[in-house]
Amino acid sequence: MSENYQPHEIEVKWQQRWDETQIYRSRVDWDRPKHYALTMLPYPSGDLHIGHWFAMTPSDARARWMRMRGYNVLFPMGFDAFGLPAEQAAISRNIHPWKWTYSNIERMREQLRSMGAMFDWEREAISCTPEYYKWSEWFFKKFYEVGVAYRGSALVNWSETLQTVLANEQVIDGKDERTGQPVVHKMMEQWFFAITKYADELLDFDILDWPEPIKIMQTNWIGRSEGARVSFRTEVGDHPIEIFTTRPDTLWGSTFMVLAPEHELVDIITSEAQRAAVEHYIDEIAAETEIERMMEHREKTGVFTGAYAINPVNDERIPIWIADYVMITYGTGAIMAVPAHDQRDFEFARAQDLPIRVVIQPAAMEDLLSDEDMAEAYDGPGTMVNSDAMDGSVSSKDKGRANPAIGRVIDWLEATGKGEESVNYRLHDWLISRQRYWGGPIPMMYDGDEIIPVPDEDLPVVLPEDVDFMPTGRSPLTYHEPFFKVDDSVRRETDTLDTFMCSSWYQLRYLSPHCDTAPFDAEEAAYWLPVDVYTGGAEHAVMHLLYTRFFTKVLRDIGVFDEAAAVMRQKGRDPERAFDEPMTVLRNQGQVLGAERQGDYVLCSGRSVGAKMLANRVEVVGWNETPAGFDGCFGEIVHRTENVLHLDMAGVTQFVEVPPDAEIIIPDIPGRNNVNQLRHHLEIQRMSKSKGNVVNPDQLVEKYGADAVRCYLMFNFDWQKGGPWNENNIKGPQGWLHDVWEIAAKGAPAVEGDPAGERDIERKLHQTIAVVNRGLEEFSFNTAIAEQMKFKNALKAALRERRIGPAAWKDVMNQLIRLMAPFAPHIAEELWERLGFEYSAHLQAWPAYDADKAREEQVELVVLINGKPRGTIEVAVDIERERALELAVSSEAAQRGLAGKAPKRTIFIPGRNGTDPKVNIVV
């Protein structure tokens, strides 16, 4: 073996060989423990992005590791192929979404193969194929049968830009999540999934090992609050106003009511005298966007409707206002205003000169509130006052029934029939229909008002190809008569499914993507489910990750998993809770950010040598701090080679050589500075086409090889954090691979080695195994690789010092290659073969960690004087306390520190894994 490391050649070669020998096929094997590793499936948007590599290759490394540890691993891949991006791209390029999507998929498949991941392509699933969406449709029907899918009228988000409705989860700050364009509220009849029925169960994360932020985000999104519903009579006939409150203990302090301007009662209750003012206000609000309305700290505006309501707790007559600080989308769209105890109501009352009444008094006398001179609302604990029979009840800081006053008032409301305990959710039902073309058809038909599900035997309802899909605000399928016309009276639903529905169950389709009698094969499901480790971006926190949990729970409740559960029982596995959640462990990767040039601005003075300046002084200054009349160079450092700075001077590049004796002044860094402390590095930014900082993985693979790119991505970032791209840093992992190659290429050493040296390297190997295991376990891929680099350095040194013999060398190489196999699969396989081991490296067992072999025998006993290290003594690893103290106190370092005095106190700290034992001598 003598050639150089040629990544490209060996990578292509092994990818083919792996394919041919099918070593990544995953098959049910009840005798082996299973591991379902899943990484979020890509959208076939065109080219594979470096972000895909960043997400997928570490996941692949971990899946490979699990496999080598004896697990039967399923690691599938597919495409989330329906949806607006394809349709928008198709519109702008004037090609059919099928074509666009399929050519992208073909291209991305090839790119995915170049990663050298252990994807089982036999299990590939593509959500826009009829074989796939047949089952999306089938699920929809099942949901309809049990009332989870329903058609209803609701205020929905309408995007003018996209000409379709969107789910709440796809609207962020009043803007469409994808295009950033504003959405408006519209009353429309649409299809919904009753996700709110599962709100409480979705709040239970007991069996989930998920990142805390995701759980918090889902919890906030679901937004459960406990309180009461109370109905206020109005003076305009039988039109009561329903309100929800979390503070029923403040009911007596309600001095007015506020309806959202969109509330359906506004028109009914408004008095003739106020009608013009109310309509004017509503017009004004309508002209504002949702975004403007949600701006914080804006002046509270509103208008009186002329109507009054009766507060049921004290029969008081209170005015009804409308104001835009009350949102139609939350609660009932109406509130009882308690200005004394709610800051928003307080501000409104002050602005409109409405009365304020204190009904909760704080405990301390000096804090007592008065209606007239409150500066702000009081929402702390206290005692109920001005509340008739409830006076004296103690309102604590607690929410819901945990607060005694609230509990007492709720009981009283229910006993008197004035109200009832209630839970309100911020979460709304999932709006599932879209007025767009590129989605799964909704398998429903209409005969007049009657809804008729498409019979099972007619599934799938196939999405026709010859459709004009330009958006018009109506579903493109409404213009396609052969599709929608079933017969003279029956027509098909022409809206399509939200793509998030299709991606809510893809993990199930991977189990048996070609199964045409069921969405998935029961035995496969029984064996593989649930997903053991799911990896992907945190941006899906309240969309995909919430939807798929909901979906799984519905499927469980309608019995879709029953057969799989039966198989489990039959195989002696416990199906209890196996189908409650789709993915038990979730980890989010961070984002690889783009780099943008950003160096220090410097003033350089010196003398010109040809085109170059030879500087004697370089000072870092602000970007616009050129002193008038300055004679020298001023500009941004855009690059540096050794001690030559490349300055950008208003578009012209100036070279400045900085000799070692030049004075360098960096205000942020005190003391003497040197040239490499100057910032010539890159500023981080999101990668985007418009910034031109998108990194193309194909070119990197071409240049460095897939293994180096994989290792760079795993080594140079904290995977869960992400960070800035810096191609220069690829040299680190590249050097590692190169060195390992060289060590292997040199072949077995021709010396005998020495036992101590071999023992030493064995110890280091086992210490490395432990760290690599921990790194992979904890998704800390960077530490796992750093440790292997260290081991490589140690091995290299030992070989140089001729301390390793041929037998030990071969054994170490064998283990070293297996250790690197999950990270750099191609080079590992190549070296494995070249060293004469049997194919394949990836079918080997993971090196076993042996704690005895990892243990140090001789360690340094550290002598500390007053906690400061002052010297070391070589001792046995298991040295005992008495002996250590004796040695330490009599050591030269200690004697020097003690200067003849007796130690005041001595403390022995035994060494534990990896750390040296210590003795602290207090003088």
Next chain:
RNA sequence: GCCUCCGUAGCUCAGGGGUAGAGCGCUCCCUUGGUAAGGGCGAGGUCAUGAGUUCAAAUCUCAUCGGAGGCUCCA
């Protein structure tokens, strides 16, 4: 405004009550028959700041400053 996480070498990051670590970068030397390279030596850190706890604090506590992410008229 609230919540979560984070400030360690020039950069990217490990570690974490008991000697300050890795890779890259940088200096100097060697090699110039692995060569759009290789080898060796080395420099560089008040572990953000300030207080507290301790025999001992980069590590634990509190405060301050700085950064990232999330939530935010949620009744």
